[in-house]
Amino acid sequence: MTDTNFSQSSSSIGLNISRVGAEEKLQGKALFANDVVLKNALCLKALRSELPHAVIESIEVQRAINSPGCVAVFTGRDIPGKNRYGLINKDQPLLADTKVRFVGDPVALVAAVSEDAAQTALSKIKVEYKELAAVFDPEEALAPGAPLIHEKGNLLGKRLIKKGVPDLAFQKADIVIERKYQTTFVEHAYLEPDAGAAFVDQSGRITIYASTQNPHYDQVDVAKLLGLPENMVRIIQTATGGGFGSKLDINTQGFLGLAAYLLKRPVKMTYSREEAFLCTSKRHPLKIVYKSAANKDGRLLAIDVKIIGDTGAYASYGLAVVTRSAVHATGPYEVPNVHVESVFAYTNNSIAGAMRGFGVPQMAFAHESQMDLLAEALAVSPLEIRARNILRLGSTTATKQTLTASVGIGACIEAIAPHYEQIKKSIELTKTKNLRGVGLGCMMYGIGNTGVQNPSTAQVELQPDGTITLFSGAADIGQGSSTVLTQIAATELGLDSNKIDLVTADTGMTTSAGATSASRQTYISGNAVLDAVSKLKEMLLTEAATMLRTGRASLTLKNGRIENISNNALFVTLEQVVRKAVTEGIPLKWQGFFDPDTTPLDPDTGEGNPYATFAFAAQLAEIEIDVLTGEVTVTKVVAAHDVGKAINPDCVKGQIYGGVAMGLGFALMEEFAPGKTVSLKDYHVPTFSDMPDVHAIIVEDAEPTGPYGAKGVGEPALIPTAPAILNAIADALGSRIYFLPANLERIMKAIHSGTSKPLKIKLMV
Amino acid sequence: MNQENPQDELADLEISFTLNDSQVRVSIKPWETALETLRNKFGLTGVKEGCGIGECGACTIVMDGKAVNGCLILAAQLDGRTVETVEGLSSNGTMNYLQKAFLDKGGVQCGFCTPGMLMSAKALLDECDQPSKKVITNALSGNLCRCAGYVQIVDAVEEAALIKSKDAEDQAVNR
Ligand code: FES
Ligand code: FES
Numbered sequence: 001m002t003d004t005n006f007s008q009s010s011s012s013i014g015l016n017i018s019r020v021g022a023e024e025k026l027q028g029k030a031l032f033a034n035d036v037v038l039k040n041a042l043c044l045k046a047l048r049s050e051l052p053h054a055v056i057e058s059i060e061v062q063r064a065i066n067s068p069g070c071v072a073v074f075t076g077r078d079i080p081g082k083n084r085y086g087l088i089n090k091d092q093p094l095l096a097d098t099k100v101r102f103v104g105d106p107v108a109l110v111a112a113v114s115e116d117a118a119q120t121a122l123s124k125i126k127v128e129y130k131e132l133a134a135v136f137d138p139e140e141a142l143a144p145g146a147p148l149i150h151e152k153g154n155l156l157g158k159r160l161i162k163k164g165v166p167d168l169a170f171q172k173a174d175i176v177i178e179r180k181y182q183t184t185f186v187e188h189a190y191l192e193p194d195a196g197a198a199f200v201d202q203s204g205r206i207t208i209y210a211s212t213q214n215p216h217y218d219q220v221d222v223a224k225l226l227g228l229p230e231n232m233v234r235i236i237q238t239a240t241g242g243g244f245g246s247k248l249d250i251n252t253q254g255f256l257g258l259a260a261y262l263l264k265r266p267v268k269m270t271y272s273r274e275e276a277f278l279c280t281s282k283r284h285p286l287k288i289v290y291k292s293a294a295n296k297d298g299r300l301l302a303i304d305v306k307i308i309g310d311t312g313a314y315a316s317y318g319l320a321v322v323t324r325s326a327v328h329a330t331g332p333y334e335v336p337n338v339h340v341e342s343v344f345a346y347t348n349n350s351i352a353g354a355m356r357g358f359g360v361p362q363m364a365f366a367h368e369s370q371m372d373l374l375a376e377a378l379a380v381s382p383l384e385i386r387a388r389n390i391l392r393l394g395s396t397t398a399t400k401q402t403l404t405a406s407v408g409i410g411a412c413i414e415a416i417a418p419h420y421e422q423i424k425k426s427i428e429l430t431k432t433k434n435l436r437g438v439g440l441g442c443m444m445y446g447i448g449n450t451g452v453q454n455p456s457t458a459q460v461e462l463q464p465d466g467t468i469t470l471f472s473g474a475a476d477i478g479q480g481s482s483t484v485l486t487q488i489a490a491t492e493l494g495l496d497s498n499k500i501d502l503v504t505a506d507t508g509m510t511t512s513a514g515a516t517s518a519s520r521q522t523y524i525s526g527n528a529v530l531d532a533v534s535k536l537k538e539m540l541l542t543e544a545a546t547m548l549r550t551g552r553a554s555l556t557l558k559n560g561r562i563e564n565i566s567n568n569a570l571f572v573t574l575e576q577v578v579r580k581a582v583t584e585g586i587p588l589k590w591q592g593f594f595d596p597d598t599t600p601l602d603p604d605t606g607e608g609n610p611y612a613t614f615a616f617a618a619q620l621a622e623i624e625i626d627v628l629t630g631e632v633t634v635t636k637v638v639a640a641h642d643v644g645k646a647i648n649p650d651c652v653k654g655q656i657y658g659g660v661a662m663g664l665g666f667a668l669m670e671e672f673a674p675g676k677t678v679s680l681k682d683y684h685v686p687t688f689s690d691m692p693d694v695h696a697i698i699v700e701d702a703e704p705t706g707p708y709g710a711k712g713v714g715e716p717a718l719i720p721t722a723p724a725i726l727n728a729i730a731d732a733l734g735s736r737i738y739f740l741p742a743n744l745e746r747i748m749k750a751i752h753s754g755t756s757k758p759l760k761i762k763l764m765v
Numbered sequence: 766m767n768q769e770n771p772q773d774e775l776a777d778l779e780i781s782f783t784l785n786d787s788q789v790r791v792s793i794k795p796w797e798t799a800l801e802t803l804r805n806k807f808g809l810t811g812v813k814e815g816c817g818i819g820e821c822g823a824c825t826i827v828m829d830g831k832a833v834n835g836c837l838i839l840a841a842q843l844d845g846r847t848v849e850t851v852e853g854l855s856s857n858g859t860m861n862y863l864q865k866a867f868l869d870k871g872g873v874q875c876g877f878c879t880p881g882m883l884m885s886a887k888a889l890l891d892e893c894d895q896p897s898k899k900v901i902t903n904a905l906s907g908n909l910c911r912c913a914g915y916v917q918i919v920d921a922v923e924e925a926a927l928i929k930s931k932d933a934e935d936q937a938v939n940r
Binding site: 019025030031037190191192193239242272480653659660681687689 | 808809810811812813814815816817818820821823850851852854855860864867868869871873874875876877878879880883901902903905906908909910911912913914915916917918919
């Protein structure tokens with residue numbers, strides 16, 4: 001920074017500041033969890049069930065303990081606290097006690113002097129099982145007589161949303177279309193497999209370095225597992241190589257805490273890719289029966305939606321997906337009559353939990369396919385039918401929440417409309433040997449957790465040398481929250497963003513910012529930072545006004561000074577204010593808090609205001625299909641996202657590009673088979689060559705309660721892509737695919753059989 | 766591999782190679798991968814392990830000018846070679862043109878794929894002055910990224926190629 005008095009405004013909002021931490025990562029210096037070196041750390045490995053459902057009759061560990069280099073073998077019995085954890089429902093044992101519920105359930109934990117020694121010890125543990133009947137389908141799991149997975153029964157949860165009188169509306173409708181949609185388990189496939197390291201310090205406190213999205217939650221659950229007060233566990237987030245929801249769960253943290261605590265020795269655990277596939281949570285497969293009614297003008301009159309979800313062996317974030325998928329069933333459209341029932345069951349499949357979008361990507365596939373089916377039946381254009389039904393200011397959502405600000409879906413559709421028309425025309429005009437198509441996908445996404453409190457806190461501290469330190473519990477997993485929070489604090493204090501020292505996601509240094517999930521960190525933690533910084537700013541202005549003998553209103557913060565707006569020769573430096581504050585006992589550290597204004601959903605009707613704000617988006621996909629091979633090439637995606645305000649446009653675009661890639665994988669190739677998929681050889685994620693030309697358009701319909709108007713983009717980025725691609729495939733083929741992913745086999749079937757037959761169609765125009 | 770072989774020690778091999786411009790010598794197990802040696806014996810933890818079976822590219826290093834997967838080659842194969850890792854890109858703490866282009870174009874999100882991406886890109890740009898988008902995508906096709914959707918990474922490599930050719934021009938002019 002130059003030492004000039006008259007630099008332009010210091011606002012960094014809307015600037016493309018480089019990502020915090022990027023330089024270390026580019027030099028190979030950033031420490032990821034597996035890069036943490038603790039002297040003489042023992043290697044931990046878990047023995048995992050190969051059976052999907054079985055009672056454990058005995059575990060014989062002596063031979064393993066005797067094997068060279070093995071230091072200890074732990075089983076469920078060794079857990080000092082309560083052997084149950086979980087993000088919402090505490091239903092998951094760290095190490096199986098009585099039985100195993102999926103292929104991959106951990107049964108024993110080995111600590112050994114080397115990886116090889118740990119592997120050898122693992123192979124010497126003998127577990128006797130009595131196999132139980134298993135169930136792999138949620139509907140079967142809920143049928144009478146199904147094998148019982150948990151004592152409380154196989155129902156995870158249920159959510160009802162009721163608005164208006166759907167039955168009547170269906171009777172009066174000009175058109176009713178009902179279809180069934182299905183999706184599969186999807187793997188997060190973050191590039192960094194889960195890892196962590198831990199040690200116990202002299203005071204007995206356990207410090208765990210972990211690759212995590214959720215340090216403060218980890219702390220609470222690890223402490224409970226160990227039967228310790230929370231302050232005896234410290235979680236430090238290391239650089240984290242992606243998460244997308246699966247690093248919200250405790251993956252290695254519980255094992256690390258257990259072994260470090262019981263052995264009082266440093267320990268380390270790194271999942272193999274195979275383990276990351278088998279044992280961590282996935283995207284929920286959903287079955288969605290979706291019935292829509294409209295009048296002949298293409299106005300939506302009613303929807304009736306039944307959602308059946310499979311949460312696998314344990315709940316993880318499943319309950320949040322039960323609700324969020326139901327709440328988002330309408331998509332970004334105003335529907336006067338709504339009935340949604342969402343029911344999720346436990347099965348003996350892999351765990352399904354949070355994955356980028358919490359069920360909304362699956363729902364968007366259904367509601368966007370329905371919109372195109374209605375458009376086709378009514379001979380309205382896909383653009384037009386959407387434009388007629390979108391949420392606007394004053395609209396009410398399915399939960400009867402009235403939208404009062406920042407409803408940018410119309411603007412998003414307008415932004416992509418010319419591209420859509422142009423591609424449509426070019427497809428009509430140019431004949432190619434491949435089939436071409438274009439499709440739309442729209443979405444809304446509630447920012448933050450659904451109808452429950454989800455506060456964030458932050459602190460900002462003025463240091464004796466006049467520098468500023470910002471403390472936030474928010475875990476940056478690559479999406480850029482650290483950068484955005486820094487920009488917010490810097491702008492408020494009139495500093496360049498590189499003048500802010502940032503401490504994040506360390507439970508020993510920061511207070512909770514809540515999870516890095518639900519696209520909430522910019523909006524919620526951004527507001528918490530703003531709150532803390534505003535308080536510091538107040539203090540600075542008050543003190544400077546006294547020092548300069550002037551009114552506060554005539555002062556501004558700029559470049560580390562508090563100066564007179566009209567005469568910048570009159571100023572005090574932050575350092576001078578600190579000196580005064582210290583001698584007068586004025587606090588230098590200020591606390592910020594924000595909890596979005598929401599109300600819980602009514603258990604019978606789903607009525608309520610579950611979110612304080614919503615993000616919106618519209619995307620189009622242009623595709624080509626090789627009819628001989630079934631290969632789909634996505635050639636172009638135009639993605640318009642209403643983010644409220646882009647604090648850092650390059651970061652927003654980065655999220656959009658990454659979301660489009662993941663959405664493309666969801667649409668065309670990603671399918672995880674529980675207990676079977678174990679490597680990136682069997683599970684394909686998009687590569688460089690799969691990427692279309694992506695045109696990202698940022699729409700800014702400012703959210704009055706957001707920091708500088710910002711909302712969020714992390715999950716919205718992914719949601720519209722798969723529906724747009726599937727609609728483009730239907731456009732190209734003239735027949736529609738109802739099962740994701742639309743892989744080669746499904747494309748070929750659609751080409752040859754024309755699967756576009758509705759379950760039921762009633763047209764009375 | 767026999768993990769219980771009590772004579773493990775006897776099986777050590779001695780190799781020497783050029784590592785990021787320094788001559789190094791190290792003793793290794795015959796079954797050790799280059800990835801393990803670089804991370805564990807040289808502390809070069811910028812070399813990442815994402816899969817261990819050649820599917821992700823996170824472990825990419827440059828060996829005799831070619832980008833290779835560190836997890837697929839044995840440490841023994843490094844003997845006598847010239848090896849470059851991400852740690853060798855900066856000089857005296859200053860990032861090189863390729864790293865700067867990644868920073869500038871927002872090519873880094875979580876950063877786990879980044880070292881591998883950089884090394885694949887380096888091998889490409891050392892060979893080829895002005896690669897087309899297609900050539901870039903092909904050269905980097907073995908490197909997965911789950912965060913960034915590749916767009917800004919391609920931008921970064923294109924920008925790096927530009928900087929490099931401009932630098933070369935400037936040098937030619939100055940000569
Ligand atoms: S770790 Fe070598 S390719 Fe994945
Ligand atoms: S930036 Fe995360 S995998 Fe590439």
